[in-house]
Amino acid sequence: MQLLYAIAGITLILFVLSDLITTTLSFQGGGRMTNFLSEKTWRLCLKMAGNDGKKKMLERVGQMLLVLIILTWVAGMWLGSFLLLLSDPGSVLDSNTEEITTAWEKLYFAGYTLSTMGNGDYKPGSYVWDIVANLLAFSGLAFITISITYIMPVLSAVILQVKLSVFLSSLGNSPQQMLLNCWNGKNFDRLLQHDADLADMIIQHSQNHKAYPIIHYFHSIEQRQAVILNLSIFDETINFLKYGVQEEARPSDADLLTVRGAQDFYLQVLNRHHKNEEQKPYTFPVMNWDALIEAGIPLRMDRLREFQSPEIFKERRETLTYLLYQDGWSWKDIYRPDPV
Template sequence: MNILYGIAGVLLILVILKDLITTTLSYQGAGRITHFISEKIWHLVLKVAKNKGSSPLLDHAGYINMVTIILTWVMGMWIGAFLLLLTDPRSVLDSTTNVPATAWEKLYFSGYTLSTLGNGDFKAGSTFWDITTNLLAFSGLAFITISITYIMPVLSAVILQVKLSVFINCLGNTPQQILANGWNGQNFDRLLKNDADIADMLIEHCENHKVYPIIHYFHNSELKKSIIVSLAILDEAISMLSVAVDKSAMPDKKDIALLQKSMDFYLEVLKQDKKINTSDMPAQPDWTLLEQEGIPLSQESIEEFNTNAHLHKRRRILAHLLEEDGWNWDDVYGYP
């Protein structure tokens, strides 16, 4: 018996199962293999698309990632089972002649055992291998079931992030437009009446992102459906509202706390394990539209917006996330 084959096979199966369970059944997000594959595929597609978020090529990155990950799990389980069967020359026998199966026949046998679609032309060579084969079959059945059920919540999470993007875009295409559309001449009640709906969808999106990080790679080349751009627009609008607007028109901090806390949660989730390193910082916003709408601003407040250290750090995080998704600050502010 070649123990090394058996050890390698068992280890490979355990590694794949751990990655599968971590990715699909745990609250920890993606397993190490899934995380590695997802990032490499995304950066490859992004490079081919020349780092342009509007490239239709990026729309395919999500399902390419999904298919590649599932195929990796399949191949890992299959190779692991094959190596395990190579441990014993008589682990698999021809059902008619009882002749030991060749390596290629064992590869075939391990594949149809995992898929539970065997046709009986080969059989296990002993009681031990009968039990081992049954365990492999149960593992294969569980793997197929989990993989299929994993796809559905991921697609639901993708639909939610598109819904959230469009909802924010309906409020305004730029931070200035969101504030202008939300101003009723006296206050921002028109905008704040939507804060509960936005916060609810945003918190759900954050939770989805923690459980199914792969949704980050389901890119949408339509600007109004891009979750990263939409949330950057929203965050800039909230920052303008809480800092740059004159105190006479500024809402109570408690009124905008729900949106601020929700955005804080979102940024905290996305910046985890990411090294924020970017030089793509936005130019000072154009305040003309807000002035034309009669929104009271003060020079002191505008200076505070441009120099505030907390906002600078926050905008660096957003700039990094925009770059990672193929966008930039010009897309946020609608600059040509």
């Protein structure tokens, strides 16, 4: 039984350290425990909100998850250290009486050793446990330092996420409005004026999402700060430029290469999320292009109806459908009856 305690304790400590290092230092996403905890907590909260991205309770999930993940690491390290100490009745002694400590006293010793704030009431029972206590103290110090420093880049990534979303929203809050705002009467050069800055922000946000996937759960109920919603609107705007606008008025594929490449990278990073079994096959609401026709934008009228077919831009739209669904939004929030 004592050997089992030692094996369980060492296994748990190594598992937590592996999850901590993967989440904070690998820049390749969260560890297994972190990802599991984040996804399950978010889905539970989203379900409680009725899958409605406008519910205010969703705004605090990101902050709550950040604290919950750190507390889970603390609990795992503490429990693992406690189990390791339990493997030997004489692992910890009372400093005054030299008596063997109880389980509760070992739990206390494990906690203050990890926090490096020992008060001398208890001491390791042998030279071997002296080394173990030192290792636990070093691990605790490194763990606390990494956990605190992890918070700062996450918050910086969230700030960039909001900045990107507001920037996109300023171009328009629907594909139709974006097209109108970027139309100068002859072409869409206004859109290309911002393509380098926009592509840079999208790529940086994608890389942040890859390194710190927890930013996905920092949700905003305001459309202008909802990054997934605004990135979907922008992607549909480019889709329509390429498919529904006559060639002489639309930017060439070469002109759109920079921003389209950034969008493709974003979808590639986010595409690792598996499709949810609860997700229904997506359909588009009726798209209203009247304002574009009135503005004199030369459209390919024969393609307007085809554009809302799920077979057009199928792969990227399936990814966006899932992302919208997982964030409490839908295509109805993008293609509204009054888009302008």
